[in-house]
Amino acid sequence: MASVNVTGDDANLRITIIGAGTIGLSLAALHLTYLKTPSNLTIVDVRPDLESHILRSLPAFLPQSLHPCVPQVKLASSVPAAVKDSGIVQECGPENLAFKSALWSEVEEHAPPDALFWTSTSGIPASRQNAHMRDPSRLIVVHPFNPPHILPLLEIVPSPQTSQSVIDRTVEFLRRRGREPVLLQKEITGFVAGRLAWVLLREAIHLVDQxxxxxxxxxxxLETSMGPRWAYAGPFKSFHAGGGPGGLEGLLKNVGPTVQACWDDAGQVNIGGAWEAKVFGQVREAYGALDLEERDVANRRVLEVVQEVKKDTGSSVD
Amino acid sequence: MASVNVTGDDANLRITIIGAGTIGLSLAALHLTYLKTPSNLTIVDVRPDLESHILRSLPAFLPQSLHPCVPQVKLASSVPAAVKDSGIVQECGPENLAFKSALWSEVEEHAPPDALFWTSTSGIPASRQNAHMRDPSRLIVVHPFNPPHILPLLEIVPSPQTSQSVIDRTVEFLRRRGREPVLLQKEITGFVAGRLAWVLLREAIHLVDQxxxxxxxxxxxLETSMGPRWAYAGPFKSFHAGGGPGGLEGLLKNVGPTVQACWDDAGQVNIGGAWEAKVFGQVREAYGALDLEERDVANRRVLEVVQEVKKDTGSSVD
Known part of the structure; x- marks a missing residue:
């Protein structure tokens, strides 16, 4: 049986991904770049064409040198055998509480006692998914940001029941994988990255709708202002830099009335509103089918140059 | 007298910047990289140490090769002489309606009849600043994003009175300067970039406060997710790419309930609220005085690599 001590010999760890959608494949690719033995990765999905789907779709997430690994990845259509030797079970299934809740009961029954249970959910907190677990302390949210084989962020969101050991082992493992795990202090609707992205999208929809x-x-x-700015420094650091000697406080003293006026006037569109036809139509017309390979190269290069600049000037680099 | 035909020989144009703060200096640096004759740039400010301030502060915005230009820039403490030969008068003064309104009356009296009048305001629309102008059709908002000698965005916001010719000449001139002018269809509080940034900041403040x-x-x-993502593709394009074959519409069908829950639960902090001590304190402690040179290099490199990737893969590059 493979080691399930994820604080030790990570390279021989067995990992099971549940769900072969975009996020599942992207995370599978991330793990494959670290695992010594590709067959230590198992992908579980009920789709009947799983093998041809993986052979066709997974290589796009991997550098050329790792394409030969793809046929060695283990595939499974049911959970019990797929998790029985796993050190990490990472769920990337549908956003559906009944599905996830039933899954964790089954996983818990068959996985090794110290395996880590990670859910990639973007909205269903661990405290709801764990309701039927014998040991709810084992489950934790590890929320990726698409595409997670490139973008380093993982939001780590424990439930009130999650054990400190599960939190620590999760954070430490992901750091060793070159990722940026950020531990949230409490569960909150949509977590942090989602809330920030969605609140900006709401205003964006409003401005197009108007x-x-x-x-x-x-x-x-966005591409010619906040994007490049925030790739280097998030909003607090950026506004603090832009505020001169007074920093963020000085900046908000100067432009506070405009900021408050923007807040008071912010759009209040809702899902299912009349804006959908206009906005969805414009998006389809503007973009059609997009080149994800170019996106991936661009995202990777942006992350690299920011690290290069920080290294060159001696800033701390994570 | 220098040509004021900004659709023609831009290099010999005379430009007057009003206000020697951070934005004024950054825009001065932008113009100096294009002007054949540095003395065609005039900077107006009432501060008594203007000359030593410019000699000390402006070089930081310029490449080494342009440092010798700095002493040749013309300086002035009053408007009439400074604008009389100008093709462009670009205001970067305090965010104060009385100041701006009085300024434009004075500028209009002394500047050539076809000079362009640009205000860098982040919140006072041209339709309010132009109230006392003889010809309100001449004024237009050209809102930069800090630091504007690096970040290409300029929001072009005409008032209902602004002439089509002023709009066209402004957009065309800025395109020739390698900038990204985006023309807003209507005036709106805080314009677009500001509204998006402030609405995200409000939620960010709420999450720290909580x-x-x-x-x-x-x-x-932000630095490990949305920043790198949006440096390449704004939120509509990114979410459309992330939605698979269903695009943005498919994505919002899947995660719509979570998105709506985030919107319903969004923070409603206000300027002057109890969060200020906590947030300003954390910002000061985390960042102190920041290295703007590193920021500038990073922002420039991020913009460059995105353009390189788009060129390599044959996407249209603006």
């Missing part, structure tokens, strides 16, 4: 800008103009605005 | 994450964790989250 005819102030088009979808493409709005994207151009 | 103790979910620290200021530094929140910045790390």
């Amino acid at each position: 005819g102030i800008v088009t979808v493409e103009q709005l994207d151009t605005i | 103790g979910i994450v620290t200021v530094e964790q929140l910045d790390t989250i």
Whole structure:
């Protein structure tokens, strides 16, 4: 049986990914770049064409040198055998409480006693998914940001029942994988990255809906201002730098009335609203089917150059 | 007298910057990289140490090769002589309606009849600043994003009175300067980039105030997810790519309930609220005085690599 001590010999660890959608494949690719033995990775999915799907889709997430690993990855259509030797079970299934809740009961019954249980959910907290577990302290949210084989962020969101050992082993393992795990202090709807992205998207939808800008103009605005800015320094650090000697406090003293006016005037569109036809139509017309390979190269290069600049000037690099 | 035909020989144009703060200096640096004759740039400010301030501060915004230009820039403490030969008068003064309104009356009296009048305001629309102008059709908002000698975005916001010719000449001139002017269809509080940034900051403040994450964790989250993502593709394009074959519409069908829950639960902090001590304190402790040179190098490199990737894969590059 493979070691399940994830604080030790990670390279020989067995990992099971549940769900062969985009996030599952991207995380599978991330693990494959570290595992010594590709057959230590198992992908579970009920789709009947799982093998051909993996052979066709997984290589796109991997560098050329790792394409030969793909046929060695283990595939399974049911959980018990797939998790029985696993050190990590990482769930990337549908956003459905009944599915996840039933899954964890089954996983818990068959996985080794010290295996880590990670859910990639973007919205269903561990405290709801763990309701039927014998030992709810084992489950933790490890929320990736698409595409997670490239973007380093993982939001680590324990439930009130999650054990400190599960938190620590999860964070330490992901750091050793070159990832950026950020531990949230409490569960909160949508976690942090999602809340920030969705609140900005809501205002973006409002501005397109009001005819102030088009979808493409709005994207151009982000790509030529906040995107490059926040790739280097998040909003607090950026605004603090922009505030001169007074920092963030000085900045908000100067522009506070405008900021408050923007907040008071923020759009309040809702899912299912009349904006959908206009916005979805503009998005389809502007972008159609997109080149994900170019996106992946660009995201990777942006992360690299920021690290290079920080290294060159001696800043601390994570 | 220098040409004021900004659609023609830009290199011999005379430009006057009003206000020697951070934005004024950054825009001065941008213009100096294009002007054949540094003395065609004039900087106006009432501060008594203007000359020593410019000699000390402006070089930081310029490549080494342009440092010898700095002493040749013309300086002035009053408007009339400074604008009389100008093709562009670009205001970067305090965010104060009385100041701006009085300024434009004075500028209009002394500047050439076809000079462009640009205000860098982040919140006072041209339709309010132009109230006392003889010809309100001449004024337009050209809102930069800090630091504007590096970040390409300029939001172009005409008032209902702004002439089409002023709009067209402004957009065309900025495109020739390698900038990304985005024309808003209507005036709106805080324009677009500001509204998006402030609405995200409001949620960020709320999450720190609630103790979910620290200021530094929140910045790390942006730097390792949305920042690199949006440096390449804005939110509509990114979410459309992340939605698979269903695009943005498919994505919001899947995660719509979580998105709506985030919107319903979004923080409603206000300027002057009790969060300020906690957030300003964390920001000061985390960042102190920041290295703007490293920021500038990083922002520039991020913009460059995105353009390189788009060129390599044959995407359209603006």
